[in-house]
Amino acid sequence: MTAISTGKVNIVGGGIAGLIAAVELGRSGVAVELFESAADLGGRARTKAADGFFLNQGPHALYNGGALKRALDRLGIAYAGGRGMARSRKAIWKGRLHSLPVDGKSLMLSSLFGLRDKVVFARVFQRLVKGERAEGSFTDWLDAQTFSPVVRSSLEALGRLSAYANGSDHVSASAMLVQIRMALGGTLYLDHGWVTFIAGLAQAAREAGVTVNVGARVERVETDAHGSRVVLADGRVGVGNATILAVGPHHAAALASDVGSLQAEAREAKAVRANTLDLALKRFPEGAGEFALGIDGPFYLSLHSGSAKLAPEGGAVVHIAKYLPASEGPSRDAIAELEAIADLVMPGWRPLEVMRQELRGMTVANGMPRWDRARPGVALADAPGLFIAGDWVGAEGMIADCAAASGVEAASAVHAWLKAGAVKSAA
Ligand SMILES: Cc1cc2nc3c(=O)[nH]c(=O)nc-3n(C[C@H](O)[C@H](O)[C@H](O)COP(=O)(O)OP(=O)(O)OC[C@H]3O[C@@H](n4cnc5c(N)ncnc54)[C@H](O)[C@@H]3O)c2cc1C
CATH class of the missing domain: 3.50.50.60 (FAD/NAD(P)-binding domain)
Incomplete structure (x- = not known):
């Protein structure tokens, strides 16, 4: 200007x-x-800091290809962080953990899909990366395909993860496909929070x-x-x-x-909302999953301190979230539901808790x-x-x-x- x-x-x-x-x-x-x-x-980009822990208001990831990073870089605003890459990534399907297919090898090894679905998922993934286009809602796009329930649910989960939105029937398919592609291009978890x-x-x-x-x-x-x-x-x-x-x-x-x-x-x-449980732990439980994505339920868990400086030496920061459907308000068991996800993915976490932040019905996006x-x-x-x-x-x-x-x-x-x-x- x-x-x-x-x-x-x-x-x-x-x-x-x-x-x-x-x-x-x-x-x-x-x-x-x-x-x-x-x-x-x-x-909503504030961060709570206490005892060497840094808790954003729910899980926050900066998209490498997004307008926020572009603006910060152009304005010369400093930030540091690490790529959101967990070592052990899980999919939650029918109450059980499977390895989350994120590349060819994990897709082949995952018990989430049978052989036929592995081929279908690999093909659709290629289409997404190459710039799949669509009109109407994301639900319209899913309806137009002939996916098995688990492949369809996996793609919906990928959409929720990328856009933070649990509303496939009102989100534009073309915007969602662009957002998925952008999420696949990588995100950063920021040192000391947003x-x-x-x-x-x-x-x-x-x-x-x-x-x-x-x-x-x-x-x-x-x-x-x-x-x-x-x-x-x-x-x-x-x-x-x-x-x-x-x-x-x-x-x-x-x-x-x-x-x-x-x-x-x-x-x-139409606001997009979430319940979140942000946990500061003395240490991360041994052998626990560092990342989990609900396939048949709209849940997310991620160890953000695995990639960014968010905890004192040896400590851990884990965010657990439920992407709320438009029809669902913050219920009384909102936090118990998130704790149950934590029990499934990282058993042994409860005695390690140092601090928590509970957010019910938070507005993730206003539109x-x-x-x-x-x-x-x-x-x-x-x-x-x-x-x-x-x-x-x-x-x-x-x-x-x-x-x-x-x-x-x-x-x-x-x-x-x-x-x-x-x-x-x-x-
Ligand atoms: C749980 C959760 C997870 C999220 N994860 C991600 C993520 O991973 N990646 C991502 O890109 N985004 C994420 N977001 C979204 C992101 O935080 C928001 O989109 C962004 O912070 C919105 O910025 P804003 O300036 O539009 O609005 P806001 O942050 O809401 O700012 C509006 C400001 O206006 C002030 N205000 C309101 N009324 C008045 C008034 N009358 N007078 C003076 N001030 C007023 C408010 O106090 C507020 O500070 C997440 C959000 C949440 C809640």
């Missing part, structure tokens, strides 16, 4: 989307003020002159021909030429209650790419000067990659708006 020296922009929300937009705009010479309601920046790049983004924002306010809840946003104002819960008013709402669709709709397009988005929003409806763009036709960003906005990517891509795009749209002088003076 070329530098401009006029204009002031308010950003509501200090998660990935808001912080990336702030750095982009700050570095292009725009005066930016960011408002985050929580005491800390980062939103908070490291959040801290890097916050520092970069401040160095670029952004005023960062935490503990600052915005209650209302008003835009008109003269500019854009954010009204805070404590009565303060932030005056600017434009505002980016880098919050979820329901918060955005509540903040700008007279903007019809946002009300429609909030009504249509996945749907087959029947495009996600909204960053600019709102019915509210000039008001922009949106977050993991439910824009055409690119899923989960944090969508948050990052829309943050970059919103910054560029605001920049163009200011440059065009569409709003002459701040109110």
